[in-house]
Amino acid sequence: MSEQPIRASDRAYAALLEEIQSGALPPGTVIGEVEQAERVGVSRTPMREAIRRLSAEGLVRQQSPRVLVVSGFDAADIRALFEARRALEETAARLAAQRGERSAFAALAAAFDRAHPEAGALAADDYYALIARFDAELDAAVDNAYLVSALRTIRTHLARARRLARDNRDRLAASVSEHALIAEAISRGDAELAAHATHVHLHHALSSILHSIDPPSPEGTP
Amino acid sequence: MSEQPIRASDRAYAALLEEIQSGALPPGTVIGEVEQAERVGVSRTPMREAIRRLSAEGLVRQQSPRVLVVSGFDAADIRALFEARRALEETAARLAAQRGERSAFAALAAAFDRAHPEAGALAADDYYALIARFDAELDAAVDNAYLVSALRTIRTHLARARRLARDNRDRLAASVSEHALIAEAISRGDAELAAHATHVHLHHALSSILHSIDPPSPEGTP
DNA sequence: ACCCCGGTTTGCGTATACACAAATGGCAAA
DNA sequence: TTTGCCATTTGTGTATACGCAAACCGGGGT
Numbered sequence A, B: 001m002s003e004q005p006i007r008a009s010d011r012a013y014a015a016l017l018e019e020i021q022s023g024a025l026p027p028g029t030v031i032g033e034v035e036q037a038e039r040v041g042v043s044r045t046p047m048r049e050a051i052r053r054l055s056a057e058g059l060v061r062q063q064s065p066r067v068l069v070v071s072g073f074d075a076a077d078i079r080a081l082f083e084a085r086r087a088l089e090e091t092a093a094r095l096a097a098q099r100g101e102r103s104a105f106a107a108l109a110a111a112f113d114r115a116h117p118e119a120g121a122l123a124a125d126d127y128y129a130l131i132a133r134f135d136a137e138l139d140a141a142v143d144n145a146y147l148v149s150a151l152r153t154i155r156t157h158l159a160r161a162r163r164l165a166r167d168n169r170d171r172l173a174a175s176v177s178e179h180a181l182i183a184e185a186i187s188r189g190d191a192e193l194a195a196h197a198t199h200v201h202l203h204h205a206l207s208s209i210l211h212s213i214d215p216p217s218p219e220g221t222p
Numbered sequence C: 001a002c003c004c005c006g007g008t009t010t011g012c013g014t015a016t017a018c019a020c021a022a023a024t025g026g027c028a029a030a
Numbered sequence D: 001t002t003t004g005c006c007a008t009t010t011g012t013g014t015a016t017a018c019g020c021a022a023a024c025c026g027g028g029g030t
Helices: A008-022 A033-040 A044-057 A075-099 A102-115 A124-142 A145-164 A169-187 A191-213 B008-022 B033-040 B044-057 B075-099 B102-115 B124-142 B145-164 B169-187 B191-213
Strands: A060-064 A067-070 B060-064 B067-070
Touching (some): A008 A044, A044 A060, A044 B044, A075 A145, A075 A191, A075 B145, A102 A169, A124 A145, A145 B075, B008 B044, B075 B145, B102 B124
């Protein structure tokens, strides 16, 4: 398709983003320009740009005026993230129901329904691919640069939460049927149902994540 | 208080931001790194960073792979902006009512009430200062980095809308009393009233702006 | 032994030089 | 006159050099 020269700053950004999201660079890791530049194999200038981008998005914060570290991400952050996510996704669902291409969401609803019955057959990656497709359709339907841009940032952080919470099969299956309902509501133009189904979905997703990372008492935590 | 060295990239960003918001750099203006760097009096490196920041925020967009221009801002953009703003501010108001420092908002409500009666005595700048204080309290009360960050971006764009719509006195007075109600609702912990009063306020604000920039027929537009 | 002071080092912020790609203008040929 | 090709120019992307400020470390004084 599109073949841009692929800038070094983009490679640097992608590399660091992936490492932060995957946990390869755990919270608190000091991010030095020279060090990261050498490691990724670019010069300071593009690496600097990548770091500033991560900093603007909040994945990296400055601990002292001279030292940047990978920002922490705990249960409180996840709760805050989902508060913002609710505001944006419920609105997005409502708007999509009002103006979206109905056939696209009908197709998505069918895809979710097809995936659901034998949930065991659905690999986690396939699930996330389906979600990504849904998100892309949602963005297109919403057709609001400000809203979509805010949602993108939220999703960037969400990737970190997903990693903390090891996905369990039951949750994935439930999530599929929740998405099926949202897609169907949008395809029928039912804005209120779309918004409230999104609310329900996010409620369950948050509960699952918090439960997963904050187990009542795994063994005995001091 | 805090006295940081003030970086050249910050000066460059502030300079360009102000010029875009004020309209000194109208939409469509080509933003070249060297040109702007010379004009503002910094080198290419910090100017480049400033431009990337503006680009990330959407105030500047790339027209072709090599040329960046000040992004346009029309009625459709304002409508989209207010859709996103509604989602974020209503949520913010709700959360502030739930967790905010009630005394702070009681004080704000009083300040708005004090400003209202003789609205003629209130200069536009004083009004905006009061709003800024309200926004700051709101951000503090919400205590959610993701939400506040999204709101900040929205407000950056909102400054452009404000300029397009020449403020009229009546609208300012109405806005003051609308804010008084929101602040009072938050101070009383009434989340629903706070959210709905915010909805009402934004509805009026949007109507006023659109009416102002899109007059039924000022004289006769081809 | 502890604290304070000064030198060294490390790292960011900025400036500038180099490379490459695209746009542009002119010149020549049809 | 128009069109196509080539040279030049313009501008971004990247690399690197320079300067300054803060942190670190070692030595000396109390």
